[in-house]
Amino acid sequence: MxxxxxxxxxxxxxxxxxxxxxxxxxxxxxxxxxxxxxxxATRRVREGGRDPFRKFEPRRASAKVIKKVWAPSIQERIAQYKAQKVAAMKARMVAPKPTTALLLSEMEIVGISRTPRGYAAIVEATPIKLSYVIYPGERFYDGQLVAIEDNRLVFRREIVLSDGRRERSVEVKALRQPSAVNLMSAAKTAPASLPLAESDKSSEQPAAAARPQ
Incomplete structure (x- = not known):
C-alpha cells in the first residue's frame, strides 16, 4: 500500500x-x-471631408484673368533695336529697320508719294521727331503696314495677351491735317506776294506811256 x-x-x-x-x-x-x-495606425478623418451620400462634383478651375501685355518704354525699345542691329551685323544678316522700335500710335502720316517701287509713305515718329519712308510690308513693334492708299495707310495691329495669345485687328491711319500754325504762316506769305505784283504792274505803266505811238 x-x-x-x-x-x-x-x-x-x-x-x-x-x-x-x-x-x-x-x-x-x-x-x-x-x-x-x-x-x-490611426486614420485621420477630416472634419470637412466630402459627404459620402452626396453626389460628387468636380472642383471648378478658377478663371484666370487675362490681361494685355503693355509695350516697354521708347528707350527700352530703342535699346532692343540697337542690340538686334548689332547681332544682325555680326551674323551678316539684314539689319532691322528703325521702325521696328515704334508703336503704331507713335506715328503720324506726313505724306504719300509714288516711287519706282510703288506707293511710299513718309511718317514721323512723334517721340523722337524723326521721319522715315516706309513701304507696304514694313514691320513695327506692334503691327505691320499692309497697304498704302491715296490718303491713308492700312495697318495690322497685334495685341499680346498675358497667356501668350495674340489678337490681330485692322487699323487705318489718315494723313496728318495741317496745323493751325502752318495755316497762319501760309496766310501771311500769300498777301506779301500781292503788293509785289502790283508794284511790277505800276512800274510797267509809265514805261508804256513813254513808248512812242
Whole structure:
C-alpha cells in the first residue's frame, strides 16, 4: 500500500510540474507577442471631408484673368533695336529697320508719294521727331503696314495677351491735317506776294506811256 501511494504522489508531482511549466511557457509567449505587436495606425478623418451620400462634383478651375501685355518704354525699345542691329551685323544678316522700335500710335502720316517701287509713305515718329519712308510690308513693334492708299495707310495691329495669345485687328491711319500754325504762316506769305505784283504792274505803266505811238 505504501508503495502504491508513493507512486501516486510521484505521478501527481510530475503532472503538477508539467502543468506549471506549461503555464510559464504560455505566459512568456504571450508577453513576447504583446511586445512584438505594433499599434495600428490611426486614420485621420477630416472634419470637412466630402459627404459620402452626396453626389460628387468636380472642383471648378478658377478663371484666370487675362490681361494685355503693355509695350516697354521708347528707350527700352530703342535699346532692343540697337542690340538686334548689332547681332544682325555680326551674323551678316539684314539689319532691322528703325521702325521696328515704334508703336503704331507713335506715328503720324506726313505724306504719300509714288516711287519706282510703288506707293511710299513718309511718317514721323512723334517721340523722337524723326521721319522715315516706309513701304507696304514694313514691320513695327506692334503691327505691320499692309497697304498704302491715296490718303491713308492700312495697318495690322497685334495685341499680346498675358497667356501668350495674340489678337490681330485692322487699323487705318489718315494723313496728318495741317496745323493751325502752318495755316497762319501760309496766310501771311500769300498777301506779301500781292503788293509785289502790283508794284511790277505800276512800274510797267509809265514805261508804256513813254513808248512812242
Amino acid at each position: 505504501n508503495s502504491i501511494k508513493i507512486i501516486r504522489y510521484s505521478l501527481a508531482g510530475i503532472v503538477l510540474g508539467i502543468s506549471v511549466g506549461n503555464v510559464r511557457f504560455v505566459a512568456t509567449t504571450h508577453a513576447q507577442d504583446t511586445n512584438n505587436t505594433k499599434p495600428a
